[in-house]
Amino acid sequence: MSIFAEPETHHATGRDRSAACADDESLLPTVVAALTAAGERLVRRFSAEPRLGSREEIFTALADNDAVSLEALREPLSRARPGAGWVEDEIARGPLPPGEWWVTDAVEGNINHVHGLTDWCVTATLVRDNEPVLTAVHLPLSGDTYTARKGAGAYQGSKRLRASTKAALDAAFVGTGQAAPDEDTETYRRIGQSVSAMLGSALVLRVSVPATLQLLQVAAGRMDVFWQYSQIRSGLLAGALLVAEAGGAVTDTRGSRWTLASEDFLAAAPQLHAGAVDVLSTIR
Incomplete structure (x- = not known):
């Protein structure tokens, strides 16, 4: 059906x-x-x-x-x-x-x-x-x-709302989280590796659910970067539009245009986007 x-x-x-x-x-x-x-x-x-x-x-x-x-x-x-x-x-x-x-x-x-x-x-x-x-x-x-x-x-x-004006990833408040219970083991692996990578690059990292509430904070400039593996539409579409309309960057984790066919998701303050891609694009 x-x-x-x-x-x-x-x-x-x-x-x-x-x-x-x-x-x-x-x-x-x-x-x-x-x-x-x-x-x-x-x-x-x-x-x-x-x-x-x-x-x-x-x-x-x-x-x-x-x-x-x-x-x-x-x-x-x-x-x-x-x-x-x-x-x-x-x-x-x-x-x-x-x-x-x-x-x-x-x-x-x-x-x-x-x-x-x-x-x-x-x-x-x-x-x-x-x-x-x-x-x-x-x-x-x-x-x-x-x-x-x-x-x-x-x-x-x-x-x-305006996205953050921070220019250095080592000053960034970043976040990620699960898209849903019972994700596959490859998704869990990517989440874990990305957390480790970002812990060595950002100021502080938050892991929580739901995605929308972290994306609200990116749009408001209170958080700087959010990424997520897997693609549940209802958890990303609202926040993606809010971040984009607040002046933030919305792509996949390799910096390509984000669409509903993308494998993953990244939203970032404009001056931090390239640095976040540098870190997350190492996760395969």
Whole structure:
């Protein structure tokens, strides 16, 4: 069975792209409202008290959270963009078919939520012909919302975001993390080797999940570099657009243009990008 809910044929092949771009700005408040509604549901389910004792309980709690949040997201986003497809599998990888698609993460950092940690959010990104063109990320516990539109900048609320101006990697605050549980052994090997390499090059290194919350910090200039092996769309698209619109560099770890077909991901402050590529391109 396909992991995609196919967009309407007339939209995927014939919709006027310039008209779609003009609609993006007016669409953003609807996206933020949907994320806020989903976040309110998740806050009511959140507890800092430990309550999970087994792998089965963890995965049941993750699925329950996803279902509650998606119920608040899908109808308003689908109504706002009736011709856009919907990615059913939030851990899917690879390029999308032509046209517009909603890529959401109903609980980005869900593993943190179910363990009583505060590092989680809700995201929605509109992808047009495999390019993210609009995104919003809502942090329900703090009330912060980050937004970006292609060519229009990245914002935390009304504050314009700017990537770090650091020029030396030995002053950099860098980060990485897993894309998902149960990655393959080659991915784990690359993560471990990259951590060792960056520990010898950067000032300090953070390993955590989810990716989006580290990418928010790169966009805001509070962190300087983030990289990740493997390609789960929902964890990278929102942050990729935010970083790019904040003036950062978004490529793969060898410095080539990042796409949904890339094997890995790198986002960096502009003057640190070359140094990060020098370090990470040694990892094979």
